Amino acid sequence: MREEYGHVVVECVDGAVFRADYAAGADGQHGVSKHGVPAEAITEYTMRHEFRWLTLLAHAEPSAEHTVYAQHENGFAGHLLRSDTVTRFHLQVPFGDTIEDWPDERIWTELRTRLAKPGWTLNEGEIFSKNILEMESRVVEPMRYGRVFLLGDAAHIITPSGGKGMNLAIADAAEFADTVVRHLRSGDEAELDRYSQRRVPDVWKAQEFSHALLHMMHTYYPSDSPDAAFRQKLQQSRLWQLRNSPAYARNFAESYIGPPLDGLPGAEAQL
Incomplete structure (x- = not known):
């Protein structure tokens, strides 16, 4: 992608060429939009955060009708609605831990402990997705170069x-x-x-x-x-x-x- 005579020119890998008055670069942090902007034309600010999450999806009916954030001495836990039958959970885990360190039994034990509240029951089910999230933030300034505009993750990454x-x-x-x-x-x-x-x-x-x-x-x-x-x-x-x-x-x-x-x-x- 480049600018040419006041237009944005996008060359595709299949040989197709597109010319436009403006380009909305909404192709994520690894897309071509950001990398098509000269490095000297922007300043990138980044931060690696000191917390990391084990993120989960479970076939479990939500245990509340709203998001739940819990602060516990063992670490943060989160309960987020996804559908009537699927719930997302987050668990703060130490650096160095891997997914293998967190079998399902340990996960549910920690969720029950960290989310415990009188009169509240945690609905459990099959965990079908596990990922470790390393949290990083990034902002690019300015969010425009000529007729190329950076949108969304192409311009900024934020923690969940x-x-x-x-x-x-x-x-x-x-x-x-x-x-x-x-x-x-x-x-x-x-x-x-x-x-x-x-x-x-x-x-x-x-x-x-x-x-x-x-x-x-x-x-x-x-x-x-x-x-x-x-x-x-x-x-x-x-x-x-x-x-x-x-x-x-x-x-x-x-x-x-x-x-x-x-x-x-x-x-x-x-x-």
Whole structure:
């Protein structure tokens, strides 16, 4: 993919060539869009997080009608709805553990322990998917090079904490469409800068929220490390504020929902 005389040229492996006024690079972190942008034209910010998950899918009826996040001394556990018969679970596991270290019996024992709550029963079933998730975040700035616009995972990777990945990608697409319309109507090249200028702040806001939520939910391994006890106390303070401070809870809720798509059709519906 390259720019040529104000157009984007995409050459396919089968020899087909496409020319367009704009290209929406929504082909993921390993796609050609990002790699078609000169390295010197963008800055990439990355972070490898100190937590990792064993992610699971089980043929089990959801045990609650909502997402459940549990903070436990053994580590974080998550219960997420997928369908009437399938539930996704997350378990925080130490670095160095492999899938083989987590047979089904151990998994259910830990889920029962970490998710335990009076009057609540964990529905169990056949586990048909297991993966270790190494969590990393990445943001590319700017999210545009000429007529090539980077959307979704091509522009930013975020942890699953808070479920922001799809929301950001949809917001990118909406902003891209609005940018193109504005440019076509005005003919002003400066309108193309608007896309990255508007999306980057919201991407970083989502990154900050996801990072904060990670540290609100997880246990610091090993427990005898020099600052583990201090960091757990900070975590308890955040959880206390979430329960007892209306202002803190409101800000948390607004960050979880995400900002409105100002000026776009349906902007009153927040992502």
